[in-house]
Amino acid sequence: MARPAIAEYRVVSYDFHKVHYWYEDHRTGLRIDVVSPVMKFIFDLVQHIPPKHFQMVGRYGLYS
Numbered sequence: 001m002a003r004p005a006i007a008e009y010r011v012v013s014y015d016f017h018k019v020h021y022w023y024e025d026h027r028t029g030l031r032i033d034v035v036s037p038v039m040k041f042i043f044d045l046v047q048h049i050p051p052k053h054f055q056m057v058g059r060y061g062l063y064s
Contacts, residue, residue: 005048014038 012020012033019041022033036044050056 005045 006021006023010021010023012022014020017038018035019038020033020035021041022031024030025032
């Protein structure tokens, strides 16, 4: 039930030094374009990977 931190279609370009990607700000509803160094992009992405054997909630609401 886990999903990736960022969808592949949101990565616009990659040139071995910089990554250009976008995301939608949920407060304003605007598209935010970001150009960041590769190592910062990887650091930001790895923060969303849960630890090994971490139990994530798969169902909630009526099915829980």
